[in-house]
Amino acid sequence: MASEKNVDLLITGGTVLCMDADLRTLENHSVAVDKGKILDIFPDGSAVYQARETLNAADCIVMPGLINAHTHLPMTYFRGLADDLPLQAWLNDYIWPLEAKLLDRDFIRASALHGAAEMIKNGITQIHDMYFDMPSIADACSQAGLRAIIGEAVIEARLSDPASRKALGTKVLEMRRRYWDDPLVDFDLAPHSLYACSQATLEQCAQVASEHGILSHTHLSETKNEVEQCLAQHGKKPVFYLSDLGLLALPAVYAHAIWVDEDEIALLAENPASIAVCTECNLKLASGILPLSSYLKHGVNVCLATDGVASNNNLDLLAELDVTAKLHKAINEDPAFLPAQQALGMATRNAAKALGISDKRGSLEVGKDADITVLDACCLNGQPLYNPYSHVVYALGARSVRDVVINGELVLRQGNLTKVDEAEIIASAKQYQTKIKAALH
Ligand SMILES: [Zn+2]
Structure with a gap:
């Protein structure tokens, strides 16, 4: 025996x-x-x-476990608050004013905990998050038992004083030191987008990421409008602008990347860039449909994400798989396009590659994380x-x-x-709903 x-x-x-x-x-x-x-x-x-x-x-x-490659966890309490609106009206009239009024440590922690619990119930074991107040998100994920790589959204409006600009270079390292003994959380750099950051800020991000080997996480070409703005302001297409900034040569996850030309896709393929496909959010906000077949043809690494729940309105990566596979079969007029096994690869092994954790996760193999x-x-x-x-x-x-x-x-x-009380999380959401409704008026 x-x-x-x-x-x-x-x-x-x-x-x-x-x-x-x-x-x-x-x-x-x-x-x-x-x-x-x-x-x-x-x-x-x-x-x-x-x-x-x-x-x-x-x-x-x-x-x-499924890996959700682009999220905004603390926006969970904004689910369904204002739907069926153009992106700019949704942001300007609802999300941004509410964030300005309501966001504090308790809100972010409670809303992130709700999102983390929901992710787990949907079979998601790791997220790649971008928002504000990294410690509250890290604590919430740790409490629920969810893995996360968390980046603080870098936007020009929050860099007005020299101290916060200087901290760009040290914050990620500081967070890594603070959470060194927590195996669930890690941190990266999240320059929000080309339109929300100045050229100097983006160049500083590239320098910090390069110096310390930090992954970066950015929204790219989600709308036609932002591409036109980039052309007008910088005289080049967004991916070429990224290249000139020094960001494109560094490992990065770009969310959306819908409005890209063939020459931009070719350039992405030559660099350590991954695309987080956010199908349901892009459909709901009518942002567009990314050229998935071109990305695959050029060999760009593509993974899958829900984006924030406020624009989706769920955190269901299995649903993303289903709709992404079907949508692109229809667009390509080819039922053989993106077979199920390849689609599942986007939410597992490709996502691990995007996050630079292929040696640890994304597949079930002896020696890898369970x-x-x-x-x-x-x-x-x-x-x-x-x-x-x-x-x-x-x-x-x-x-x-x-x-x-x-x-x-x-x-x-x-x-x-097993680690959090679902009924308590629901009760907390109801309490915050009252506060959020009051803040709307
Ligand atoms: Zn996003």
């Missing part, structure tokens, strides 16, 4: 979608998790482990099951997310959050 090894967690009997380089699909396999890492992936019954906790994943799909999502396929919309990738993208939906493991910890068990 083989000797038994003690492990923290065993997930048994599932169909494991590794999303590794070989895109292995392993039926009737178990995953052993110990000390936050994947210790073993093996055919059921072929190895003996004594686990502190065992999840029976028969009739389940076991896959890498960030795992379990989908229950034993349901009416999950049976019969011929192709698990097809089910993940087109059939199951977020309601099938049963368990979520992050850093080896079970943060969602049988649909229940």
Whole structure:
């Protein structure tokens, strides 16, 4: 009899979608998790482990946790507040005035906690966030058990005093020092957009990111209007402007990138740039539809994101997968475009590549971090099951997310959050709703 090894967690009997380089699909396999890492992936019954906790994943799909590559977590309380408006009216008449009146540490913390809990329930294990007050977001994510890379939005309006301009270079490093012992959170630099930052600020961001090897996170060419503005002000297309600023040569995630020309896509492909595709938000705000087939043809790394919930209005990455795949099949008049397995790659391995964490996450492999999502396929919309990738993208939906493991910890068990109280989070949202409504008038 083989000797038994003690492990923290065993997930048994599932169909494991590794999303590794070989895109292995392993039926009737178990995953052993110990000390936050994947210790073993093996055919059921072929190895003996004594686990502190065992999840029976028969009739389940076991896959890498989804990575949401562009979010604004603390905007969760603005969900559905003002819909069906043009982007500028939505921002100028609602979001910005409310942010000016309401944002404080408590608001950001509570709204971010709500968003973090919702992400987990949707099978998301890591986010890439941009907002204000990094510590409140970090604390909220840590409390819920969600991984996050957090950047403070750099906008010109907030850099009026020399101290805050100077802090651009030190803030990320300071945050890394402060949270060095928290495995869930990390920080990056988030120059908001080309239109919200001056040329000098963007050049300073490039210099800081280059000097310290920090990832950067920016909104790019979301609307036709901002592209025209860039051409008028700088005499060049946005991606060429990024190149001249020194930002394009550095690892970065660009959200949206809808209004780009072929020569800009070719230039993006030559650089360590990734595109966060935000389909539902782009459709809802009628911003446009990005040229996904051109990006893929040029070999640009594309990943997937919900953007902030205030413009989506959900944090459901499985829904993004579904609508993105279908939309681009229709646009390309090709049902074979973006097959389900490739689509799932956008929300897992491609996103890990975008965030510079491919060595740790984005696939289920021995030695990698145990960030795992379990989908229950034993349901009416999950049976019969011929192709698990097809089910993940087109059939199951977020309601099938049963368990979520992050850093080896079970943060969602049988649909229940283990680290935060869902009822309390809902109660807090209702309280803030009253405050937000009062602030509107
Ligand atoms: Zn955004």
